[in-house]
Amino acid sequence: MRTRILLVFALIATVVLAACCPKEKHECTDEWGCAVFEPGQTVKVAYVGPMTGPYAAFGTDISRGAELAVKANPDVEGFAFELVIEDTQGSGEQSASVANKLVADPRVVAVAGHTFSGSTLVAIPIYEEAGIPMMSPSTTLATFTQQGSEVYNRVAFSDALQAKKAAEYIYNVLGITKIVTVHDSDAYGQGLAEGVAAEFEDLGGEVLAIKATTQGSADYSAALADIAALSPELIYYGGYDADAALMVSQMAAAGLEGVVFFGCDGTYGVNYIDLAGDAAEGTYSTNVPIPPSDAFDQFKADYEAAYGDPQGKLSPFSPHGHDAAAVLLAAIDRVAIKDGNNLVIPRKGLAEEIRKTENFLGLTSGAITCDATGECGPQELVFMIVESGAWVEAPGQ
Amino acid sequence: MISTTQAHPKRSLSLGRWIRPLVAVLVIAFILWRLWTILFVQQVYGAETWVRIGISGLILGGVYAVVALGYTLVYGILFMINFAHGDVMMLGAFAGYFTLEAFDAAGLLNRNLAWSIVCVATAFAAAMLVGMVAAILLERVAYRPLRTAPRLVPLISAIGASLFLENAAQLMFGTARHAYANPNVIGRDAGWVFIVNGKEVLVTYTGALTFVLSILLMIGLLILVKRTKMGKAMRAVAEDKDVAALMGIDVDRVISNSFAISGVLAGAAGVMWGLHIGIIYHYVGFIPGMKAFTAAVLGGIGNVAGAMLGGLVLGVLESLGPAALGVSFQLQDVVAFSILVLVLIFRPTGLLGEVLSEKKM
Numbered sequence: 001m002r003t004r005i006l007l008v009f010a011l012i013a014t015v016v017l018a019a020c021c022p023k024e025k026h027e028c029t030d031e032w033g034c035a036v037f038e039p040g041q042t043v044k045v046a047y048v049g050p051m052t053g054p055y056a057a058f059g060t061d062i063s064r065g066a067e068l069a070v071k072a073n074p075d076v077e078g079f080a081f082e083l084v085i086e087d088t089q090g091s092g093e094q095s096a097s098v099a100n101k102l103v104a105d106p107r108v109v110a111v112a113g114h115t116f117s118g119s120t121l122v123a124i125p126i127y128e129e130a131g132i133p134m135m136s137p138s139t140t141l142a143t144f145t146q147q148g149s150e151v152y153n154r155v156a157f158s159d160a161l162q163a164k165k166a167a168e169y170i171y172n173v174l175g176i177t178k179i180v181t182v183h184d185s186d187a188y189g190q191g192l193a194e195g196v197a198a199e200f201e202d203l204g205g206e207v208l209a210i211k212a213t214t215q216g217s218a219d220y221s222a223a224l225a226d227i228a229a230l231s232p233e234l235i236y237y238g239g240y241d242a243d244a245a246l247m248v249s250q251m252a253a254a255g256l257e258g259v260v261f262f263g264c265d266g267t268y269g270v271n272y273i274d275l276a277g278d279a280a281e282g283t284y285s286t287n288v289p290i291p292p293s294d295a296f297d298q299f300k301a302d303y304e305a306a307y308g309d310p311q312g313k314l315s316p317f318s319p320h321g322h323d324a325a326a327v328l329l330a331a332i333d334r335v336a337i338k339d340g341n342n343l344v345i346p347r348k349g350l351a352e353e354i355r356k357t358e359n360f361l362g363l364t365s366g367a368i369t370c371d372a373t374g375e376c377g378p379q380e381l382v383f384m385i386v387e388s389g390a391w392v393e394a395p396g397q
Numbered sequence: 398m399i400s401t402t403q404a405h406p407k408r409s410l411s412l413g414r415w416i417r418p419l420v421a422v423l424v425i426a427f428i429l430w431r432l433w434t435i436l437f438v439q440q441v442y443g444a445e446t447w448v449r450i451g452i453s454g455l456i457l458g459g460v461y462a463v464v465a466l467g468y469t470l471v472y473g474i475l476f477m478i479n480f481a482h483g484d485v486m487m488l489g490a491f492a493g494y495f496t497l498e499a500f501d502a503a504g505l506l507n508r509n510l511a512w513s514i515v516c517v518a519t520a521f522a523a524a525m526l527v528g529m530v531a532a533i534l535l536e537r538v539a540y541r542p543l544r545t546a547p548r549l550v551p552l553i554s555a556i557g558a559s560l561f562l563e564n565a566a567q568l569m570f571g572t573a574r575h576a577y578a579n580p581n582v583i584g585r586d587a588g589w590v591f592i593v594n595g596k597e598v599l600v601t602y603t604g605a606l607t608f609v610l611s612i613l614l615m616i617g618l619l620i621l622v623k624r625t626k627m628g629k630a631m632r633a634v635a636e637d638k639d640v641a642a643l644m645g646i647d648v649d650r651v652i653s654n655s656f657a658i659s660g661v662l663a664g665a666a667g668v669m670w671g672l673h674i675g676i677i678y679h680y681v682g683f684i685p686g687m688k689a690f691t692a693a694v695l696g697g698i699g700n701v702a703g704a705m706l707g708g709l710v711l712g713v714l715e716s717l718g719p720a721a722l723g724v725s726f727q728l729q730d731v732v733a734f735s736i737l738v739l740v741l742i743f744r745p746t747g748l749l750g751e752v753l754s755e756k757k758m
Contacts, residue, residue, distance in 0.1 A: 052564065054680045056572035185727060212727040218684040219674060221453035222716040223726035229446045242574050246676050252586045253599045255449055275576045275676050279586065314573055 030346035032131030035109050037343040042082035043336075044108045045070070045328055047321070048098055048123070049115030050090035054216045055240065057271065058115055059087070061314035062137050065321025066112050068302055073329045076336045079343045081329060084108065088119045095119035096126065103130035109332060109345050110135070110354075112324040117141040117188035120152075127151045133351040135328050135376070137320035140265065141191045145373040151351055153374035155323045155364060159188070161379055162264060162286055163195030169383055170196075170234060170262060171203045173396040178206045180232040182247075184215040184239030192238030192264055208232050213247075215239065220247045224254030234260040241267045241315075245275035248283055260284070265381070269316045273386055280386045284394060287384045288364060288377070290319055296363050319363035327357055327368060327376065417742065424739060431722045442720060445596040450716050456604040456673065458712020459611030463666040464689030465696065465704035466618055467532075467659030473635045473699040474655050477540070477548065480555040482663055483686015484562035485531050489524035489664030490677045491570060496520040497578045506580050513580035521668050528664025529657045531562075536656040541649070559686075566679035574678040577671040579603065585675050603673040614665060615705045618658070622701055631655055635699070688715075688733075695737050697750025706748055711737075 028034035037043060047066045049059030063085050070083045086102065088095040095114055102108045103126060110133050114120040117139045124144070127134055133151045136144075142160035144152055170176050179200060183193035190212070197207040208230045213223050224247065227235065235256070237244050244267040251259065261283040263272075268285035276283075290296060296319065303311040303318060311318055331354045337344045357376060360368040370376040385394040435441055442450075464486055471479045500506045500516040507513065539558040543551045579585060588601035622628035633641040634651045642648050663682075670685060671677050688711060696707025711733055718732035719725065740748065 052567060054678065056567060056679075057574070060572045212725055214727055214730070216684075218681075218688075219453065219457055222450045222720070222729065225446050225449040225453065226442075226720060226726050228449070229442045242676060242678075245574075245576075246674065249585055249675055253449070253453075253588070253601050253604070255445065255596065255598070257597075257599075271573060275574055277576060277675075278584075 028344065028346065030348050032347035032351070035106060035345045035347060036339075037079050037107065037345075039079075039341050041107060042080045043076060043332065043343070043345070044082050044084050044105065045325060045332075046084040046086055046102050046108055046111045046113065047325065048086045048088060048095070048102070048111060048113035048119075051085060051087035053089035053091075054242070055090040055116070057314040058138075058240075058317065059090075061318045062115060062321030064303060064307055065137070065299075065318035065323075066325035068299065068306065068318075069322045069325035069329060071302075073326065073333070076329075076333050077338050077343055079336075081332075083325070088114065088116070090116060090119065092118050092122045096122045099123040099126040103127065103132060108132060109347070109350060110328040112137065112321065112328055114139065116186060117144070117191065118186045120144065121187050124149055124152050131347040131351070133328070133347075133354050135324040135354065137324040138317050139188065141188055142195065143191070145375050149374065153327075153354055153370060153376055155320055155327065155362070155368065155377045156265075157288060157377045157379055157381055158375060159192050159195055162381060163192055164199050165381060166236065166262065166264070166286070166383070167196050167199035167203055167205070169394075169397070170236070171200060171205050173394075174234070174260070176205070176233045176260065178208060178232050179234045179236055180208050180211060180227050180230055181236040181238070182211045182213060182227070183237070184243055185212050186215055186239065188266065189215075189238030189240075189264075193236065196236050196238070213239075213243070215243060217243065217246075219250070221250045221254050224250055224256055228255035228259075232259060234262055236262045237267065238264050239266055241269050241272040242275060245272050245280070248276045249279040251279065268384060268391065270312055270391075271315065273389060273391070280389075283386050285384050285391070286381050287316070287391070288380070289382050290364055291366060293363070293366060295361065299363055323362035323364050323368060326362060327354065327360055327370075330360060331357060420739075420742065428722070435721060435723045439723070441723065443596065444594040445598050447717075447720070448591075448593050448598050450720050451713065452598075452600060452604065454713035454716030455709065456607050456712070457716065458692075458709040459608045460666050460669055460673075460685060460708075461689045461692045461712050462705045462708025463611045463614050463662050463669070464685055465692040465708045466615065466701065467662050468690050468693040469696070469698055469701060469704040470631075470655045470659050472693070473701075474631060474652060475540070475544075475551070476699075477551045478555065478690065479535075479540075479656075479659070480552070480686070480690075481535055481539070481558040481562055482532075482659065483682035483684075483689070484559050484566070485528050485535070485660050485682070486663040486667040486670070486685060487566060487677070487679065487682030488531050488562065489528040489660075489667030490671045490681055491566065491575075491667075492527035492664065493520040493524040493668035493671050494575055494577055494677055496523045501578045506578060507582075510582060513582050516580060517583070517672070521665055524664035524668045525661045526664070528660035528662075528667065530660070532656040532660025532663070533653055535660075536653060541652075563679055563683070570679060572679070574676050577675050577677065579672055579675070583672065585673070601673070607669040607673045610665070610669060614662060618662070619701060621658070627651075627654060691734065691737055695740055695747055697747030700747070700749050703747055703749035710748070 047063045051059040070081050086098040120139045128151050136154040138156050140156045140159045142158050181193040181197045183189035244263050248261050263285040265286040268287045273280045300311040335349045335353045355370045357370045362368045365378045383394040384391040467482045497520050505512045539554045540551050583602040588599045591598045630646050630651045692707035692711040693704045696703030715729045715733035
């Protein structure tokens with residue numbers, strides 16, 4: 001018995017000593033502290049998104065983009081990068097627990113995520129407190145870059161821009177004056193539907209209603225019949241592709257034949273056309289065009305070789321996943337300091353370095369440049385329309 | 398055990414004496430006031446909207462009813478909720494999907510009307526077969542070893558089986574969603590057009606097919622349970638397993654049979670869902686499964702006719718409810734589940750539920 005107690009004490013003493021002492025060598029002057037790696041340890045960068053559950057296609061696809069970025073830039077000063085993939089199942093609650101798990105790991109230095117706006121909303125304060133910079137591949141909620149966050153960055157555009165341009169396009173180019181905006185009750189869709197409604201009214205158009213639906217709903221026919229009773233000329237939808245595809249395929253039966261369906265960047269992709277079939281004809285969405293480049297061709301080839309699926313099948317966002325991770329890895333490369341055998345990464349230094357990114361050669365843009373609020377995405381977008389089963393650029397832009 | 402069951406009714410009775418009539422009066426007054434406003438004061442919806450919403454409710458209700466039958470059959474015999482039932486429906490939907498894809502690839506799906514019918518019929522047969530095999534295996538692997546365990550144990554096992562099936566399907570079929578390849582004759586936009594209130598109302602062929610098939614399946618099951626020897630054995634086992642065994646009934650076999658039937662129904666529901674809704678993925682069974690479970694409880698779990706009624710009532714209520722109360726359609730589920738709670742307050746055993754015998758309690 002006594003020996004056992006002694007053993008336990010000895011163990012505790014070792015742990016305490018190990019925890020307190022060996023980091024003295026490097027003087028860490030960073031305000032948020034430093035991440036220190038001993039030889040053989042990996043530098044962890046996380047991707048967070050829906051890997052299981054109804055939106056698993058997005059997470060799977062974007063994480064593959066991030067994986068390819070790590071393959072292309074596998075180490076810093078001889079310390080291997082490790083991509084940690086965490087699953088939110090698309091839900092905010094899960095997202096908070098994943099974020100807490102990541103900040104508890106001292107070897108996680110940056111997060112390429114999160115993927116959905118609702119999930120990002122709850123995660124930002126957690127990373128803010130821990131001093132872990134983020135680079136979201138896909139969240140476009142306008143307010144994220146307007147609230148003075150020091151850790152949040154994105155390679156996607158802002159919905160402030162998308163809402164304004166969409167309202168202008170609908171009012172000026174399509175000449176439509178009566179619309180209903182619909183969202184899926186997620187922060188992203190709701191922000192967009194409300195944004196478009198506000199911009200559209202500013203232009204002089206009439207917004208008959210802003211309708212909420214449930215994300216992942218199995219059937220929209222009753223909700224659509226309710227909208228049909230308002231006789232709108234166009235439905236603007238903020239949400240994701242699968243819900244939008246189901247909605248457009250049920251519009252005719254709900255009495256909305258001939259009403260224009262206008263989606264957003266969440267509804268753009270090959271998948272949407274596959275799912276909605278003929279009903280997709282004449283519907284709109286938003287796309288950030290990926291400029292043709294050798295790097296992108298190489299990426300498409302690598303993607304197919306590594307995963308078997310053609311790039312773009314699961315979602316259009318794997319290049320964004322690649323760029324989010326690549327920008328983070330490059331910034332880590334720039335700030336990491338070799339200290340004897342150890343590697344030291346100053347945390348605030350990293351967050352600031354990310355925002356200094358300038359003319360970075362990515363896939364979504366040949367010159368990714370971040371500003372002081374964390375906007376690193378190209379602030380341009382194109383509206384697309386489905387014609388004969390394929391997305392083409394909509395006329396009149 | 399006995400003392401608690403005796404003390405309970407007394408307490409709830411004295412509480413119920415005050416609260417129940419109050420709740421009833423308030424709820425009825427609220428519903429009448431909302432109905433009056435919606436129908437006569439604001440006149441939000443024309444007749445055509447009511448018809449459209451009602452039709453969509455009946456179709457969904459039909460599917461819920463077929464799935465609910467599976468819950469109720471298994472509950473009636475084993476007194477456990479088979480939470481993996483919705484995922485058996487998902488497997489059926491995928492079986493039908495691959496059958497139709499294969500016919501499409503062979504160029505037979507749209508060759509002529511006869512071939513289209515053959516294709517759809519084969520898809521149903523394949524899905525029913527897959528559903529049946531899956532349900533039988535599920536019982537063997539996940540429930541039979543736990544038959545003598547306390548009742549919560551198979552319930553947890555059922556939740557585990559459900560997660561297993563969902564994730565296995567994700568691994569096998571991928572995370573992407575799949576669009577059902579309907580034959581052109583029953584394309585999802587095709588249907589009969591009626592004129593109601595001067596407006597066109599479209600009744601899709603897939604919707605009609607779903608509804609009619611669900612009614613046929615329900616009648617078939619009723620006949621099977623009430624008129625056949627197998628049904629008689631099932632009813633006997635439901636009444637008392639031990640006595641049934643003493644009478645020479647092979648209880649394991651009967652339980653296997655009821656799982657097989659529930660699997661067949663779930664498989665058929667999966668194809669109906671695929672043909673009518675059109676989009677399937679590894680998670681597609683979850684919502685219909687939950688709704689059908691609710692429907693089974695609403696109708697009185699363990700009661701076959703109750704599950705049918707519960708399914709149809711739930712489908713219609715969740716569609717018409719928000720319109721009638723003038724609330725957002727986002728609250729469809731809230732309306733449906735509130736009604737479930739109300740029904741259970743006034744009829745704890747469900748709409749057609751009977752008072753359970755001492756043993757089943």
